[in-house]
Amino acid sequence: MATLKTASVLAFERKLDPSDALMYAGNWEQRQSSADWAEVTLKEKSVRGTISNRLKAKDQDPAKLDAQIDKPNLQTVDVAALPASTDTLKTRFTLRILGGAGSPSACNDAAYQERLQTVVRDYVSEHGFKTLAYRYAYNLANGRFLWRNRIGAEQVEVQVNLLEGGQAVQSWSFDALNLSLRGFETDSPCEQALKELADKIEQGLCNERHILLEVVAFVRIGSGQEVFPSQELILERGKGDKSKVLYAVNGTAGIHSQKLGNAIRTIDDWYPQTESTEDLGPIAAEPYGSVTTRGAAYRQPKQKEDFYNLLDSWLLKDKKPSTDNQHFVMSILIRGGVFGEAG
Numbered sequence: 001m002a003t004l005k006t007a008s009v010l011a012f013e014r015k016l017d018p019s020d021a022l023m024y025a026g027n028w029e030q031r032q033s034s035a036d037w038a039e040v041t042l043k044e045k046s047v048r049g050t051i052s053n054r055l056k057a058k059d060q061d062p063a064k065l066d067a068q069i070d071k072p073n074l075q076t077v078d079v080a081a082l083p084a085s086t087d088t089l090k091t092r093f094t095l096r097i098l099g100g101a102g103s104p105s106a107c108n109d110a111a112y113q114e115r116l117q118t119v120v121r122d123y124v125s126e127h128g129f130k131t132l133a134y135r136y137a138y139n140l141a142n143g144r145f146l147w148r149n150r151i152g153a154e155q156v157e158v159q160v161n162l163l164e165g166g167q168a169v170q171s172w173s174f175d176a177l178n179l180s181l182r183g184f185e186t187d188s189p190c191e192q193a194l195k196e197l198a199d200k201i202e203q204g205l206c207n208e209r210h211i212l213l214e215v216v217a218f219v220r221i222g223s224g225q226e227v228f229p230s231q232e233l234i235l236e237r238g239k240g241d242k243s244k245v246l247y248a249v250n251g252t253a254g255i256h257s258q259k260l261g262n263a264i265r266t267i268d269d270w271y272p273q274t275e276s277t278e279d280l281g282p283i284a285a286e287p288y289g290s291v292t293t294r295g296a297a298y299r300q301p302k303q304k305e306d307f308y309n310l311l312d313s314w315l316l317k318d319k320k321p322s323t324d325n326q327h328f329v330m331s332i333l334i335r336g337g338v339f340g341e342a343g
């Protein structure tokens with residue numbers, strides 16, 4: 001019998017598929033009639049900044065520093081804010097949950113694909129998608145997808161609607177600030193609603209039914225306050241170009257679907273714990289546990305707890321990972337990506 005090897009072509013489609021989120025402005029008391037809220041639009045602002053960067057030793061001479069400060073640091077940036085007459089940000093997006101988790105969209109090795117599907121079937125029969133679905137539901141309910149817009153908010157309400165034929169057939173409402181960003185335990189009154197939402201997500205992952213969710217968050221932050229759409233990455237910037245460009249869809253400020261997906265899959269608290277990770281909490285499910293804001297990867301290959309080592313050990317060596325790492329491997333397959341053997 002030939003030794004099983006990792007397929008050179010191996011790809012998975014993502015199973016959590018969010019749209020972009022669009023931003024609207026209104027007042028907290030009018031949440032139930034928010035269909036006609038005004039779009040949040042982008043505006044340009046030109047500012048005269050000061051020299052504030054760390055100076056090289058040769059530039060710290062008082063005369064040179066005075067000369068530097070005398071030069072204006074002119075910048076043009078995009079900004080987004082609520083109108084002065086409104087105090088609440090509404091953010092809306094849709095989320096499709098697709099079946100077939102663990103089934104590759106491309107694989108050029110039939111024996112490897114058969115072994116992979118056997119492993120996935122065993123996982124589903126033993127654990128189901130209950131643990132993962134609950135964590136995805138939790139990250140919808142706690143408003144993690146709002147990112148900086150959630151910080152310092154007075155009130156945050158998240159409404160999740162199950163859509164069929166364009167109509168909401170079931171709805172859940174959550175007080176997001178009652179749910180932690182540091183873990184997944186709760187004794188709040190919304191526990192039952194969380195379990196119901198998780199059940200629907202699990203049904204979608206198991207391909208038992210078509211699941212399309214509408215997620216609407218209301219964030220009370222104060223009249224005229226600044227809000228934070230996604231920032232565009234400008235690879236080639238010319239002199240005089242704007243130093244900050246924000247994302248908009250047909251003129252309406254928005255959050256990238258990739259940023260929403262990152263928040264929803266921030267479920268990995270199974271990575272190896274060290275002193276430096278004590279205050280980290282869950283991280284996004286990534287093959288190497290990458291956290292770009294910290295410039296670190298928390299699942300190093302030398303620890304044998306990165307996605308590739310765990311997957312190869314499970315499939316090729318028949319060494320089943322711990323239950324937590326089984327959940328991690330499945331979360332990466334749900335995330336999707338290209339995982340074939342390096343050439």
